[in-house]
Amino acid sequence: MKGSIIIIGFFILGTIFGYYHVLPFDLAQTKLSFYTLLVLILTVGIAIGSDKNIKKTFKALNPRVLLLPLCTIIGTLAGVAFISLLIPGRSVSDCMAVGSGFAYYSLSSIIITDFKGPELGTIALMANIMREIFTLLCAPLLAKWFGSFAPISSGGATTMDTTLPIITSVSGKEYAVVSIYHGFLMDFSVPFLVTLFCSI
Template identity: 45%
Template sequence: MKGSLLVLAVFVLGIFAGTQPGLPMFLRRPDLALYALYLLLFLVGVGMGANQQAWKMLRRLNLRILLVPLGVIVGTLVGVALFSLLLPALSLRQALAVGAGFGYYSL
């Protein structure tokens, strides 16, 4: 709960900062958030790659364990494809793109 409130507070603070006329122009670039997201994803990858304990655990696991995430991926995409039939304004390609996010926002 504390982490969620912190995320919300930082988001609201960002909205407030964006409305201020004194905000430097380089912070107003629309692509800055995209580059920041790329950096965050890279850092998450570095953190995962550097976790030696996780790699040791993965080596000991049976490959059948991969059926769980693969099932989640396939199930999500099939569900999104079916749901897109109810949303005529959204193409199948657009719906699959949205569904492919799989909640990366929780990073």
């Protein structure tokens, strides 16, 4: 939750900077967002590569659980495709790009801004922050009503970091490995799926 508040705060600060032209150059006309994206991808790779327990985590998984990230992706994209039909002025591919962020707001919003402009990038930022906050606040209800895997699917790419504590709290410590595995694959899928839908 604290991380989401910090991100929102920086977003608001950036909006104020842009509105009042605080910076001596036009950020939208530079390649700064692209280079920032490269640094983010690099740090994700470093984090995954430096995790010494990643092999043990994968070996401990039940084969049926391996399908959970795929179910999350299919369910999210199916829901987004349906909702996109109710949103005037936005193409299905634009909505799918936003949905493909899977709560990884920092990475997905930068990619979408680079491809589609700051308006859709801002929508992606807010939509994916809302997904993380929803998971943090509603995980107990999701686990109670829909089962222990529901908070994991809801958390998307955040299940290996920010939402992991609440997931293990409501679903059980035995779901920590599943949550980390799920978050790892969702993190990995974000740049590819977002780029794919932005390119359509």
